[in-house]
Amino acid sequence: MPHQCTNCGRAFDDGSKEMLSGCPDCGxxxxxxxxxxxxxxxxxxxDAEPPEPPEPPGADSTVARTVGKTAATVxxxxxxxxxxxxxxxxxxxxxxxxxxxxxxxxxxxxxxxxAATRPExxxxxxxxxxxxxxxxxxxVVTPDELPQEPQTDAESEHRFRPVGADPDPPExxxxxxRPDLKELREELNDQFESIKVLEPGQYELNLMELYDREEYxxxxxxxxxxxxxxxxxxxx
Amino acid sequence: MGLLTNLKDSISRxxxxxxxxxxxxxxxxxxxxxxGKTTLANRIARDWTGDxxxxxxHVPHETRRARRKENVEIERDGKKVTIDIVDTPxxxxxxxxxxxxxxxxxxxxxxxxxxxxxxxxAEAMHWLREDVDGVIYVLDSATDxxxxxxxxxxxxxxxxxxxxxxxxxxxxxxxSSVQRIRNAYPQHETIPLSALxxxxxxxxxxxxxxxxx
Numbered sequence: 001m002p003h004q005c006t007n008c009g010r011a012f013d014d015g016s017k018e019m020l021s022g023c024p025d026c027g028x029x030x031x032x033x034x035x036x037x038x039x040x041x042x043x044x045x046x047d048a049e050p051p052e053p054p055e056p057p058g059a060d061s062t063v064a065r066t067v068g069k070t071a072a073t074v075x076x077x078x079x080x081x082x083x084x085x086x087x088x089x090x091x092x093x094x095x096x097x098x099x100x101x102x103x104x105x106x107x108x109x110x111x112x113x114x115a116a117t118r119p120e121x122x123x124x125x126x127x128x129x130x131x132x133x134x135x136x137x138x139x140v141v142t143p144d145e146l147p148q149e150p151q152t153d154a155e156s157e158h159r160f161r162p163v164g165a166d167p168d169p170p171e172x173x174x175x176x177x178r179p180d181l182k183e184l185r186e187e188l189n190d191q192f193e194s195i196k197v198l199e200p201g202q203y204e205l206n207l208m209e210l211y212d213r214e215e216y217x218x219x220x221x222x223x224x225x226x227x228x229x230x231x232x233x234x235x236x
Numbered sequence: 237m238g239l240l241t242n243l244k245d246s247i248s249r250x251x252x253x254x255x256x257x258x259x260x261x262x263x264x265x266x267x268x269x270x271x272g273k274t275t276l277a278n279r280i281a282r283d284w285t286g287d288x289x290x291x292x293x294h295v296p297h298e299t300r301r302a303r304r305k306e307n308v309e310i311e312r313d314g315k316k317v318t319i320d321i322v323d324t325p326x327x328x329x330x331x332x333x334x335x336x337x338x339x340x341x342x343x344x345x346x347x348x349x350x351x352x353x354x355x356x357x358a359e360a361m362h363w364l365r366e367d368v369d370g371v372i373y374v375l376d377s378a379t380d381x382x383x384x385x386x387x388x389x390x391x392x393x394x395x396x397x398x399x400x401x402x403x404x405x406x407x408x409x410x411x412s413s414v415q416r417i418r419n420a421y422p423q424h425e426t427i428p429l430s431a432l433x434x435x436x437x438x439x440x441x442x443x444x445x446x447x448x449x
Contacts, residue, residue: 195354201333201347203354207388210361220351 006030022230029230195226260307260318261448264368266360266393268385269296269326269353271374272405276431277323280444281305283437289323295339297353299325302363312445319448322368325356327385364392370399370448377404377428378411381420390421399447404428407435 002014007028012019022029194209197220219227265273277289290303306320331354336346364371371393375381393400402421404414408430418426427443429436 195358201343201350203331203350205329205331205354205357207327207329207357207361207385208392210358211365211392213362220355 002033002035003031004034006032020230030227032225195220260320261369262304262320262322262367263370263372263444263448264302264322264324264360264363265372265374266324266327266364266389267374268376268383269328270294271326271376272431273326273374274299274323276372276374276403276405276429277303277305277321279431279434279437280310280321281308283441284308284310289321295336295341297326297331297336297349297356299323300349300352300356301325302356302359310441310445312442312449315445315449317445317449319370319444321372322363324360324363325353327357327360327389329385331357364389364396368398371401372444373400373402374405374431375402375417376406377414377417378406378409381417386420390424394423400424401443401447402426403440405431408433 003012003016003019004010005012005019005023005026005028007030008023008026010023010025011034012031018024019031023031194206194213196204196206198204203220215228215230221227265277267273274290274292278292281287281289285305285308287305289305290299292298302325303323304320305323308319308321310317310319331350333343333346333350336349337343341349373386373390373393375386390400390402402417402424404412404417404426406412407414407428414426414428425443427436427440429440431437
């Protein structure tokens with residue numbers, strides 16, 4: 001139940017379309033992201049708010065915050081070509097059955113790198129995320145856990161372990177074999193964020209995205225959340 | 237006589253309101269931070285209504301909410317043009333509170349200003365999409381006009397088919413180069429002015445009447 005109405009406390013699945021037209025119960029249009037494992041029936045209480053799941057440092061740190069925002073779009077896109085994309089389904093199955101440890105030391109390093117640098121891979125999964133996936137998503141691989149392959153660059157400490165646990169075949173084949181994924185990535189990169197919070201007080205703005213979106217941001221909060229004004233046409 | 241003139245004025249104003257065929261056009265004043273948008277908006281508002289629009293400042297992002305001045309009647313050659321002017325926050329792709337620290341601001345204030353400025357840009361971009369009928373694009377002629385923001389915004393404005401007037405502001409500064417702006421956007425007419433000093437405002441008003449009347 002990653003999203004919760006801040007007004008009445010109703011919980012929504014990640015990527016739920018119900019939220020887009022405001023809370024069906026109370027009409028509220030402010031929602032907060034609540035990671036798995038939190039009792040979603042509690043009314044919102046800022047003091048009792050759980051910390052966000054750990055995020056990888058660096059440029060990826062805003063990914064989780066924006067996942068909810070883009071999840072619906074992602075699902076539409078994935079849903080559009082998901083039928084002929086076997087790896088997406090396989091990925092989900094593998095993640096839920098083996099959890100976080102299955103991939104250790106078995107997936108090729110290139111695969112690991114790719115997952116770490118591709119926020120949309122995370123976004124895809126939020127749609128059907130279960131506890132194991134959530135945990136996998138939140139975990140950051142430590143240097144000790146890395147396979148024995150030579151890795152000297154400092155960056156490698158910050159990489160994700162892939163969520164998918166299928167031990168043998170690479171979970172993300174070469175781009176040349178998956179033009180649909182490339183398109184998806186480009187599209188997501190284009191639309192991914194309208195405001196990126198580097199840290200409180202430091203923002204990067206995607207002007208085209210701000211211009212293109214129908215709803216608009218009315219209040220930024222210090223932790224990177226923001227309230228949006230839902231257009232009239234969405235409410236009906 | 238003063239009474240009579242006043243009376244005559246108010247009658248003609250009422251008549252022009254009664255007979256005006258459409259609502260006043262809403263003209264957005266856009267441009268990068270510190271180009272002089274608020275100074276211009278205040279100059280226009282003071283010249284034609286006697287009021288100001290908002291505070292001006294050398295510190296970037298002084299304007300963090302769009303401010304509107306409605307029913308500004310500009311008279312040109314006996315003809316009246318009524319516009320609503322909307323002064324918008326400076327549009328930028330990056331807002332960083334550390335920039336404000338240089339202006340003797342406490343960190344908390346700088347962070348808040350930065351957040352509000354970001355909201356302001358979001359709002360300005362939203363308005364550009366739905367709420368303006370024309371654009372006055374203000375550039376600081378003492379700085380390089382070839383920027384990503386300027387190119388993108390002018391591109392958006394062109395794609396919307398909105399009438400746009402490019403103003404080369406701050407011609408009172410020594411480093412000012414109007415030609416540099418003309419070269420950058422040759423597809424549009426560029427009008428030089430100093431909103432601060434009030435230089436060349438007559439031509440600006442002529443063009444406003446011509447473009448947005």
